[in-house]
Amino acid sequence: MSLDPATVRRIARLARIGIDESDLQSLQGELNGILGWVEQLNEVDVEGGSPMVGTGHAALRTREDVVTDGNCREAVLSNAPDAVGPFYTVPKVVE
């Protein structure tokens, strides 16, 4: 699998990352390098094996349905660049 420049542009837009046209070629090379490296996995014969999600055998941890968190607005808003009163704000988004 290899990415063409249009696909690189598209991935960048989906990730909301602005890239210069001049960087396109080097990015394409880097991404294709990564894909090529991962593609080595295709050499492994997995015929007859069932899909696995990891090597551990742990079960998913779950919790009881009780309220143990929240009510920490100051901490929640601590990184907000432009909080107004109890709210985050962002540049207006209306469709």
Next chain:
Amino acid sequence: MSYTIEGKTGTWEIVVGLEVHAQIISHSKLFSGASASYGGEPNTHVSLVDAGFPGMLPVLNRECVAQAVRTGLGLRARINLESRFDRKNYFYADLPTGYQISQFTHPIVGEGTVEIELADGTVRHIGITRLHIEQDAGKSMHDQDPARSFIDLNRAGVALMEIVSEPDIRNPEEAGAYLRKLRQILRYLGTCDGNMEEGSMRADVNVSVRKAGEPFRTRCEIKNVNSIRYVMHAIEVEAARQVEVWEDGGEVDQETRLFDPARNETRSLRSKEDAHDYRYFPDPDLLPLVVEQEWVDELERALPELPDDKRDRFIRQYGIPRYDASVLVAEQAIADYYEEVAKGRDARLAANWVTGDLFGALNRTGRTIQDSPISAQALGGMLDLMADKTINGKIAKEVFEDMLETGDSAADIVERKGLKQVTDTGAIDAAVADVLARNADKVEEYRGGKDRLFGFFVGQVMKAMAGKANPAIVNEALKKVL
């Protein structure tokens, strides 16, 4: 029932599938310990997990899984003992992590079915494709400031079930019936309150049109419709729009649209370029969700009686018509009320009073069955007085109105107003004789063959006795003399 659109080029039929987002009833959120309750000061029901802070890990709420399994069982659907969580990636200001944790390839619930009943009595089965668990997003407010949108994350991370139907729905009425039935099942199960005004149940509507016998054409998705009536309107106007596009030689684009109830139209919502490019992948923070069949069985044993089963039992046990049974099981509280009234009494009569006079009274007074001014015991007490012939049906209406007004028991009202039915044949015979004497001309006509006048005599006797005479005895006495 067939519903079609007559176009210039022929007859079109509508194909509809619904995706319903139902907020799961739980105390805390799906992956965090913050409160899941509605309302609350802005950004107080939020943990650092919900706000997408770095290094925070989601931990699954087991009760939310149980609620999804209960719902799956209620939809007579397959429960998948192994399911997985995926990330659905998109950017929006009320989605702090930049992805929604959802279930894409392996949902917890598979195929099921919902039985709907239409106004003309037709019964149809609408297929359920799947049900999966996912997180809700926060809330954006656009009207607080000219340049900024305000974000409240109280709802972010609350558990949702997305319930996807097959494209089995063929007209607006079926869509309405499906949503009402789904809401009824959710409420019976106690897994979602079904409150569309508060947004705890909302629907995405997939609509396409086609000529009879054709395969499916391109569909459009109308997002976030928040009332059953609007869903029905949206289907109507969107189908009409698509027919026009096709007939004008155009192509319907697969896109997301918005229904504007004020203008009764749908319009394109997002640039379709990036729509549906969510780049799903398995959430690396969460292992597969494995549930035991034993646990599922346990949940199933604890399920309440579902509306369809209850309706069938009412028909069998109480001998009431299917329509009445459907009305009585519409809400669990109504069904409970009815059963209390019917217990050990004439169940058909009980059904008539509950669906007739009681519903009428609730409507008039703007009350619900929960705060009914007449309790089930009180209504039952009145039926007892009818059963032992203390009062007749006509007087019962009067007693009922009095109960509604004063809250007194039927027995007290009968006592206070002296409404006890007269069964003394002597008094009735006297009234009969008096009425016939005063209407000698009519008696002649009756004897001359004008049978219809019998009702007139009954009425006159009842009137003379202030409605308190036992109608059977009055009939008997009149027949004897005439």
